[in-house]
Amino acid sequence: MQVTTIAMLTTNEPGVLARIAHLFCRRGGNLLSVCAEKARIFDQYCITVAVACDDRTLEQIRKQLTKLVDVEEVTVVSQKPYVERQVVLVKVQVRPGLRSEITEEGKLFGAQVADMGASTITFEITSDETRVDAFLKALEPYGVLEVVRSGKIALYKGDELCFKKEFAESASA
Amino acid sequence: MKTVPGAKAGGKARPKRSAPAPAAAGPGSNGRMAAAEARVPANKDPARHEGKEMSGAEMVIRALEAEGTEFVFGYPGGAIMPVYDSILDADTMRHILVRHEQGASHMADGLARATGEVGVCMATSGPGATNLITGIATSYMDSSPVVAITGQVPSHLIGTDAFQEADVFGLSLPITKHSYLVRRTEDIPRVIKEAFYIAKTGRPGPVMVDIPKDVQQRKGAFHMPREVRLPGYSVPGKADPKDVEAIVNALQVSSRPVLYVGGGANASGAGDVIRRLILRTGIPITTTLLGLGAFPRYHEKSLGMLGMHGAMYTNRAMDEADLIIAAGARFDDRVTGKVDQFARKAKIVHIDADSAEHSKIIRADYTAHGDLRLVLEQVLDCLEDRKMKKDYSAWWASIEEWKKDRPLPYVKKESRGEPGNISPRYIIEELGRLAGEDAIVTTDVGQHQMWAAQYYPVTKPRSFITSGGLGTMGFGLPAAIGIKFKFRDRPVLCISGDGSIQMNIQELTTAVTHKLGIVVAIFDNQALGMVRQWQELFHGKRFSSVDLQDNPDFVKLAEAYGAAGRDVADPEDVSESIEEALGRDVPTLLRFRIRNDENVFPIIPAGRGMADAIGDKDECK
Numbered sequence: 005m006q007v008t009t010i011a012m013l014t015t016n017e018p019g020v021l022a023r024i025a026h027l028f029c030r031r032g033g034n035l036l037s038v039c040a041e042k043a044r045i046f047d048q049y050c051i052t053v054a055v056a057c058d059d060r061t062l063e064q065i066r067k068q069l070t071k072l073v074d075v076e077e078v079t080v081v082s083q084k085p086y087v088e089r090q091v092v093l094v095k096v097q098v099r100p101g102l103r104s105e106i107t108e109e110g111k112l113f114g115a116q117v118a119d120m121g122a123s124t125i126t127f128e129i130t131s132d133e134t135r136v137d138a139f140l141k142a143l144e145p146y147g148v149l150e151v152v153r154s155g156k157i158a159l160y161k162g163d164e165l166c167f168k169k170e171f172a173e174s175a176s177a
Numbered sequence: 178m179k180t181v182p183g184a185k186a187g188g189k190a191r192p193k194r195s196a197p198a199p200a201a202a203g204p205g206s207n208g209r210m211a212a213a214e215a216r217v218p219a220n221k222d223p224a225r226h227e228g229k230e231m232s233g234a235e236m237v238i239r240a241l242e243a244e245g246t247e248f249v250f251g252y253p254g255g256a257i258m259p260v261y262d263s264i265l266d267a268d269t270m271r272h273i274l275v276r277h278e279q280g281a282s283h284m285a286d287g288l289a290r291a292t293g294e295v296g297v298c299m300a301t302s303g304p305g306a307t308n309l310i311t312g313i314a315t316s317y318m319d320s321s322p323v324v325a326i327t328g329q330v331p332s333h334l335i336g337t338d339a340f341q342e343a344d345v346f347g348l349s350l351p352i353t354k355h356s357y358l359v360r361r362t363e364d365i366p367r368v369i370k371e372a373f374y375i376a377k378t379g380r381p382g383p384v385m386v387d388i389p390k391d392v393q394q395r396k397g398a399f400h401m402p403r404e405v406r407l408p409g410y411s412v413p414g415k416a417d418p419k420d421v422e423a424i425v426n427a428l429q430v431s432s433r434p435v436l437y438v439g440g441g442a443n444a445s446g447a448g449d450v451i452r453r454l455i456l457r458t459g460i461p462i463t464t465t466l467l468g469l470g471a472f473p474r475y476h477e478k479s480l481g482m483l484g485m486h487g488a489m490y491t492n493r494a495m496d497e498a499d500l501i502i503a504a505g506a507r508f509d510d511r512v513t514g515k516v517d518q519f520a521r522k523a524k525i526v527h528i529d530a531d532s533a534e535h536s537k538i539i540r541a542d543y544t545a546h547g548d549l550r551l552v553l554e555q556v557l558d559c560l561e562d563r564k565m566k567k568d569y570s571a572w573w574a575s576i577e578e579w580k581k582d583r584p585l586p587y588v589k590k591e592s593r594g595e596p597g598n599i600s601p602r603y604i605i606e607e608l609g610r611l612a613g614e615d616a617i618v619t620t621d622v623g624q625h626q627m628w629a630a631q632y633y634p635v636t637k638p639r640s641f642i643t644s645g646g647l648g649t650m651g652f653g654l655p656a657a658i659g660i661k662f663k664f665r666d667r668p669v670l671c672i673s674g675d676g677s678i679q680m681n682i683q684e685l686t687t688a689v690t691h692k693l694g695i696v697v698a699i700f701d702n703q704a705l706g707m708v709r710q711w712q713e714l715f716h717g718k719r720f721s722s723v724d725l726q727d728n729p730d731f732v733k734l735a736e737a738y739g740a741a742g743r744d745v746a747d748p749e750d751v752s753e754s755i756e757e758a759l760g761r762d763v764p765t766l767l768r769f770r771i772r773n774d775e776n777v778f779p780i781i782p783a784g785r786g787m788a789d790a791i792g793d794k795d796e797c798k
Contacts, residue, residue, distance in 0.1 A: 014409070015409065018358065018360075019346055019358070020349065022346075022347070023350060026350045026351065028350055046440060064537055067532055067533035069536070070533075071533055072409065073354075073355045073375060073409050073410045074409055075409050076408045076409040077409075089436050153343070158535075172505065
């Protein structure tokens, strides 16, 4: 089963996320990641999900999502070259004398220090899944205490837009 | 709380209109209607309410009226009481009090299917709403345009497990086309307008509108938008001409085509186009259970219903076809049986208003997305342009041969040739013959439903109304009632079983109160016949919980409700009893005693292919 990233432009009616989550639950397809936030235009939301399913289920889910009245546009982003990001916060244990070594490790991966505790460092890294996994692996020997990952977000590479309608409407407004 | 009945009535004199007033001025009409007419200004244009300050409850009524609602089927309760108060001031709309909310949802559904207009039902929060759910799910599975309005506990109590609180929005998700929880009073007219639009356009379906009590009580300015604005919703029209060309190309090279028509044909009003297409091309047509009526059942080009209980020759034709044109049908498992054995030799064309149905079950070779009536017109135009004419006589010769070899079980008056036993197939034929082409028939679910589907001589679209997708026992009687309100001068029959009828028999009261002369034909085999049949055929005759010998006396029961009842045990009395019932203007319950061991044949066991079909040799020959 492949992992597919789908981006949706929706209204901000209450319950949109429930409708979408329910649809995945009902039609098959395992939701791996969800990110819902305001879109560029007031009154719209962009909901990005990563789902594991076969091609046939994916096609059915795509069509069923399109049918939801509150969903304005559905784009299967991972069908073309795309940029994908997630934000991760990770709290690492700092044993005496290792603080600068751990900080250096973070720099190597492009992570920011979000917070320092008496015996911990909290890193923030924004990257794709592969790089995040590599960073976490690198931190493992020091003692990773907690990890929180956000849902993934994605856009097409190059000039192509994910949502054609959104652009058309903002242009005419 | 001013929602107690009568507490508010002192304010202004209000004629008592809660009692039923006949819909149309006719023999049944009386002075009450005339009084109501006089009270309401001649100008009933709902637009005159535009901009007025009113309660949310009144907005519900005004918006429903603006949408042309004639009947609302419902049942009051705490959280919907403000709306029930406003119903007393309705101008053009009537509320029909049912005896169980499930009945209301089936009445709205029946009316919607028979007319194509939106059916409306109403209930209170909690149990009222959950009782509607079975009916809403029934509408959803069969794509019927219904708007269900439910009261909800006041906004500040939502989420507190308040008295009679149920999460109607959550419950609605898997069984509606769309649903609303209205949060602002001013939104009510817009939401109702959108609900109607969504319910009836495209592939129709039910929409639920949940309105908290405080939203009903609060006042605001009534503003009914002229147009709906739903960026995430589009209504299919004509199909892409390229797709139409491809379909006609496929037809051009086919020598063994079958047109396979589903409920979409009735929903889109494609009956006359289908007729023209069949007469123009001469290809055979089969319909699903929901497609019955889209084309006359006993027309020479009709192969009747296909699938699990379709005739052997019909399924054989599907099996041998080289092209299947699916029109407004969704390849339900009761049609296909084992999917990889279904129509293996055929290319598949799939025309549907819902593109999510394309290749959902069977990979389609050609698809067309659009309103079925418009797409078939495009196909016809394209055929005309090409002056296409094909000879299918060899194909028809094969079909005729299969038909001669394995027809549907032959109809005899007496069951299994034994005197004194009425054949259920004979009752169906007599009902059809005596009620005439104009009749609308509803069914419940089970053996009687399949006999009706196999034999009832339905000729007109929207006149065979049955719960197909969900298979809801208890659908038939309330559906017939909903239909009869609209079609007072057409015969309305409900074909039911001794199991199904008891699932909503309380609605006999509604039928009696409103003097609805419907005919309820109960096929009484003192068993849950279809389950009994499966246990006989597939469970080694281990009969489990199917015995209904403890049925009530249906005739006495009918009489207790104020309806007429008659016990029919002799084949010789069948015709006369039906004629008598059709002549009445009160509901009649006919109890036909049939053999306990009658089965529906042929039958393809669930999940199997047509090669495994079981027929009854005695009946076939």
